[in-house]
Amino acid sequence: MKKISIMIPCYNEVENAELMSMAVINVLEEALPTYDYEILFIDNCSQDGTREVLEKLCKENKKIKAIFNVTNFGQFNSPFYGMCQTTGDCTIVLCCDFQDPVELSPTFVHEWENGHKIVSGIKTSSKENGFIYFLRTCYYRMIKNMSSVRMIEHFTGFGLYDKTFISILRELNDPIPFLRGIVAEYGSGFNMIEIPYEQAKRRAGKTHNNLYSLYDAAMLSITSYTKVGLRLATLLGFLSSGISMVVAFIYLILKLCNWHNFQAGNAPTTIGIFVLGSLQLFFIGLLGEYILNINTRVINRPVVVEEKRLNFDEDVKKQDNRGEKADE
Numbered sequence: 001m002k003k004i005s006i007m008i009p010c011y012n013e014v015e016n017a018e019l020m021s022m023a024v025i026n027v028l029e030e031a032l033p034t035y036d037y038e039i040l041f042i043d044n045c046s047q048d049g050t051r052e053v054l055e056k057l058c059k060e061n062k063k064i065k066a067i068f069n070v071t072n073f074g075q076f077n078s079p080f081y082g083m084c085q086t087t088g089d090c091t092i093v094l095c096c097d098f099q100d101p102v103e104l105s106p107t108f109v110h111e112w113e114n115g116h117k118i119v120s121g122i123k124t125s126s127k128e129n130g131f132i133y134f135l136r137t138c139y140y141r142m143i144k145n146m147s148s149v150r151m152i153e154h155f156t157g158f159g160l161y162d163k164t165f166i167s168i169l170r171e172l173n174d175p176i177p178f179l180r181g182i183v184a185e186y187g188s189g190f191n192m193i194e195i196p197y198e199q200a201k202r203r204a205g206k207t208h209n210n211l212y213s214l215y216d217a218a219m220l221s222i223t224s225y226t227k228v229g230l231r232l233a234t235l236l237g238f239l240s241s242g243i244s245m246v247v248a249f250i251y252l253i254l255k256l257c258n259w260h261n262f263q264a265g266n267a268p269t270t271i272g273i274f275v276l277g278s279l280q281l282f283f284i285g286l287l288g289e290y291i292l293n294i295n296t297r298v299i300n301r302p303v304v305v306e307e308k309r310l311n312f313d314e315d316v317k318k319q320d321n322r323g324e325k326a327d328e
Contacts, residue, residue, distance in 0.1 A: 001034070002036070
């Protein structure tokens with residue numbers, strides 16, 4: 001009997017966790033009764049009682065597992081690590097807030113059985129905040145145009161992944177994995193197919209996505225998958241220095257020739273200082289993002305440090321050696 005793993009990352013989802021487990025179990029038992037399953041919640045250090053709910057669920061159903069992180073490792077590391085801990089023939093990734101439709105799971109499994117080892121859910125519309133959705137659209141298109149890798153628009157990680165792809169994730173030695181970029185980079189080799197869906201509103205609780213999280217995602221993708229920022233800095237540096245030299249040369253000629261009692265004062269110098277200064281500050285910041293990315297990878301900290309895990313067979317070695325367990 002084939003086994004389906006459902007991996008659900010969560011953070012402060014006390015109102016959604018139990019209902020999500022019930023919804024997943026109903027879909028699996030009604031639409032996919034010939035498959036075995038496991039449900040893995042990975043909690044990113046929730047502070048609202050989510051962990052108590054997960055402990056209760058794990059006591060009531062041994063097919064429900066949980067990993068508790070010692071702190072919040074961000075929106076990318078925790079789901080990636082959770083995927084590496086699954087044991088099924090395929091893994092379906094769902095958000096705990098019901099924005100990813102659970103009812104698409106049978107469709108994903110059907111496409112998987114047809115030979116597609118990656119089945120990606122792609123948002124064609126969303127009931128979330130319109131302004132945030134607009135910003136996401138701009139971000140996806142910008143990254144798609146800047147990156148040498150064919151990035152996938154409106155792909156959040158929601159989808160199904162065959163165990164052969166999961167095994168590749170376990171082999172990656174990357175302390176800041178960006179799943180969306182990894183799927184875009186390797187997806188064609190796994191006969192990837194895209195399934196459209198409309199993103200629903202969050203069922204309960206407060207969204208954790210904001211302008212900072214969008215910026216964080218944008219900087220991670222830019223510094224991991226593009227060279228445009230560095231090349232743009234170089235080209236604009238040459239361009240601005242060239243323009244400055246031309247302006248300075250013209251100013252010198254007019255001054256020497258005393259053309260019509262030419263008096264420009266300090267205007268050219270002031271304008272030049274502000275233009276060059278602003279360009280320098282912008283690209284120093286951009287270069288800093290690249291250096292931060294490099295620094296994080298060089299330090300090579302674990303993707304996640306676990307506090308504890310529930311309903312795992314302790315005799316089975318952890319699937320991914322990039323995680324660590326805190327001392328008890």
